[in-house]
Amino acid sequence: MDETVLERIKSVFSESAELAGRSMEMMVGRPLSIRVNRIEQIPFENLCESLYPPDTPMAMILLRITGDNSGYMVFLMYEENARKLNEILWGSVPFEDGVINLSDPSALGELANVVGSCFLNVLADRVGLELRPTEPFFVYDMLAAVLEGLIAEQSLIADKAILVDTNMAEKERGIGMHFLFLPSPDLVENLAARLR
Amino acid sequence: MARILVVDDSYFMRMVLRNMLKKEKHEVLEAENGEKAVSLYRRNRPELVTLDITMPVKDGIEAAREILEEDPSAKIIMVTALGQESILKKAITLGVSEFVVKPFTTETVLEAVNRALK
Amino acid sequence: MTTNNLPQKNLSIGEIYVTTKAEQVSTVLGSCVSVCLYDSKNKISGMNHHVLPAPPPSAQVDSKHSGKYGKTALPELLVRMKQLGMETRTTSAKIFGGAHMLSQISFAMINERNVAVAREFLHANGIRIVAEDVGGDRGRKVIFQTDSGKVLVREVNKREFL
Numbered sequence A: 001m002d003e004t005v006l007e008r009i010k011s012v013f014s015e016s017a018e019l020a021g022r023s024m025e026m027m028v029g030r031p032l033s034i035r036v037n038r039i040e041q042i043p044f045e046n047l048c049e050s051l052y053p054p055d056t057p058m059a060m061i062l063l064r065i066t067g068d069n070s071g072y073m074v075f076l077m078y079e080e081n082a083r084k085l086n087e088i089l090w091g092s093v094p095f096e097d098g099v100i101n102l103s104d105p106s107a108l109g110e111l112a113n114v115v116g117s118c119f120l121n122v123l124a125d126r127v128g129l130e131l132r133p134t135e136p137f138f139v140y141d142m143l144a145a146v147l148e149g150l151i152a153e154q155s156l157i158a159d160k161a162i163l164v165d166t167n168m169a170e171k172e173r174g175i176g177m178h179f180l181f182l183p184s185p186d187l188v189e190n191l192a193a194r195l196r
Numbered sequence B: 001m002a003r004i005l006v007v008d009d010s011y012f013m014r015m016v017l018r019n020m021l022k023k024e025k026h027e028v029l030e031a032e033n034g035e036k037a038v039s040l041y042r043r044n045r046p047e048l049v050t051l052d053i054t055m056p057v058k059d060g061i062e063a064a065r066e067i068l069e070e071d072p073s074a075k076i077i078m079v080t081a082l083g084q085e086s087i088l089k090k091a092i093t094l095g096v097s098e099f100v101v102k103p104f105t106t107e108t109v110l111e112a113v114n115r116a117l118k
Numbered sequence C: 001m002t003t004n005n006l007p008q009k010n011l012s013i014g015e016i017y018v019t020t021k022a023e024q025v026s027t028v029l030g031s032c033v034s035v036c037l038y039d040s041k042n043k044i045s046g047m048n049h050h051v052l053p054a055p056p057p058s059a060q061v062d063s064k065h066s067g068k069y070g071k072t073a074l075p076e077l078l079v080r081m082k083q084l085g086m087e088t089r090t091t092s093a094k095i096f097g098g099a100h101m102l103s104q105i106s107f108a109m110i111n112e113r114n115v116a117v118a119r120e121f122l123h124a125n126g127i128r129i130v131a132e133d134v135g136g137d138r139g140r141k142v143i144f145q146t147d148s149g150k151v152l153v154r155e156v157n158k159r160e161f162l
Helices: A003-028 A079-091 A106-127 A143-154 A185-194 B011-023 B034-044 B060-070 B085-094 B106-117 C070-083 C110-124
Strands: A032-043 A057-067 A071-078 A131-133 A137-142 A160-170 A173-183 B003-007 B027-031 B048-051 B076-080 B098-101 C008-010 C016-019 C024-029 C033-039 C044-048 C091-097 C128-134 C140-145 C150-154
Touching: A003 A032, A003 A079, A003 A106, A003 A160, A003 A173, A003 A185, A057 A079, A057 A106, A057 A143, A071 A079, A071 A106, A071 A143, A079 A106, A079 A173, A106 A131, A106 A137, A106 A173, A106 A185, A106 B011, A137 A143, A143 C024, A143 C110, A173 A185, B003 B011, B003 B034, B011 B027, B011 B106, B027 B034, B034 B048, B034 B060, B048 B060, B048 B106, B060 B076, B060 B085, B076 B106, B098 B106, C016 C070, C024 C033, C024 C044, C033 C070, C033 C110, C033 C140, C044 C070, C070 C110, C091 C110, C091 C140, C091 C150, C110 C128
Parallel strands: B003 B027, B003 B048, B048 B076, B076 B098, C008 C024, C091 C128
Antiparallel strands: A032 A160, A057 A071, A057 A131, A057 A137, A071 A173, A160 A173, C016 C044, C024 C140, C033 C044, C033 C091, C140 C150
């Protein structure tokens, strides 16, 4: 993928980040913003190193992309950030009855679904394709152990991932979160051909 | 005050909607995928269904299709984070009553519910 | 994590490493597999980290990428061990990894085939398998202490979070 396409993907992400930020504010009832720090194309073998030490335990939410093309989206956070976010989300539920189980990862999963869909909606609109996320999959484990599974599957057909480094801020409490976009070659081809 | 079936694979989302609806004195049933939604619909005939699209086992579009085949007068609100035209078109051609895009405010949901129930 | 004063060496995805020095060689495994070979008489150790069982049929695998595939990495590991003087008779093997990490969203059973290719290779070459810690759905950090042949495995305690 050449630099121009990468830049266009970055603009798609920045555009969707703004929408996603407003979406999240609606979900949690507090001002949240998402800022894109950097966007890079990284060979799979260097993916882990460019993030954190491979044995770092991280909270990760994975979404597979289906529809006209395929790929993956991955949200990664340190444990304490995931916990903070989890509490903010559950705290925002207009609670009348039912049980709030803080151990249930569906709040974080829904956040990933909303932000991931924001990105896919904007991308799909710009390239004229239908792109859907599957239901979110939450995992807490060592970074490299989880990414390896994706790398193994994806490396049968591709050799690079796109890393989007974001920072999510809730007032002064910066909650760092990484977003990884792993488009399959068919999606890369369409992005290169259709993104303007 | 109506019997409403809330369908979403996310427990969090079901909680959010349940609380919004119960505050308005509606009766709430829940299902976590399209298959359970269809069988609960058959058994209970709720006045309204809120349906997420992205779900395991059976997605919202398929569930909407089956519910409407069974009961063409069924009232369905698609509640989804997916705003792509092609997807919305699929749902509209099936005959769903309303759309709510996630994330939503309480007002948006309640207005859609009231419109659908009329 | 250090458990003693041995110098540390991190093994990356696709890497093959052999040594006669006393070290701690560590790597993190998900669906990938590592084979740890230890020749107790000649004090030669070797370890690999493969991602896939075999290259796709059409692929031209050069030496830069052969470590990624079990089918090409394990013979390479054995060759390098033998170059240092390894004897099969006094060598034992331990296999690690092959977890099914993304069970709900990934359908490829790459993890099982990664383990299978390791077992097949070791049997075919007459190398004794003395231990295995494979399968499951959790990541493993594997630390191979080349002075003794001991291997430590660490997992994340999932109950600590959420």
